[in-house]
Amino acid sequence: MVVALLLAGSAVLRLGDDAGRAYARVEAAGTEAPPPAPTGCTPPPDIAALLDAFRTREDRITRREAEIADRAQALSVADQAIARKLAALTEAEEKLRATLALADTAAEDDLNRLTAVYQNMKPAEAAALFEEMDPQFAAGFLGRMDPAAAAGVLAGLSPQTAYSVSVILAGRNANVPKD
Incomplete structure (x- = not known):
């Protein structure tokens, strides 16, 4: 009986194993591969017109993007040139400012030196030199001089010249705003 049971169990196992393979073959045979996709399909006319419009638009957009890229490149080059010119202009302005400051101080230094000489x-x-000078010019130097030295020069001038120079000295700050 045991032997019969073992034989029956072995038969069931073999049938079950073959049954799975048989079912797989039946299912595979029932499922066919999809037909290959058509390669030369022509769309309906309304879709074809729409596709042409899309292609035209895509071409136009591509050209426009290229134009924009070219323009951006040109603007970048122009910006760099402007930056270089602005830097050069700033440098030139600084040099000019330094030159003007030097000229201002040079003129002031010359006047101080000449005043010290007088x-x-x-x-x-x-006084003999100041007598020959224009009264405006003479008043400018006398105004810069030490008061004791200016008094000595003014005392040596003729009364008319001394008066003219004194009037100019007295009135040179008359129009300064009084806050």
């Missing part, structure tokens, strides 16, 4: 001269010699 101030160190003997009053009679300086």
Whole structure:
């Protein structure tokens, strides 16, 4: 009986194993591969017109993007050129400012030196020079001089010249705003 049971169990196992393979063959035979996709399909006319419109639009957009890229490149080059020119202009402005400052200080230095020369001269010699100067010019130097030296020069001038220079000195700040 045991032997019969073992034989029956073996038969069931073999049938079950073959049955699975048989079922797989039946299912595979029933499922066919889909037909190959058509390669030369022509769309309906309304879709074809729409596709042509899309292609035309895509071409136009591509050209426009290329134009924009070219323009952006040109603007980049122009920006770089402007930046270089602006830097050069700033440098030139700084040099000009330095030159003007030098010119201003040079003129002021020259006036200070000449004033010191007149101030160190003997009053009679300086008065002879100031007598020949334009009263405006003479007043400018006398206004810069030490008061004691200016008094000595003014005392050596003729009364008319001394008066003219004194009036100019007295009135040169008359129009300054009084806050």
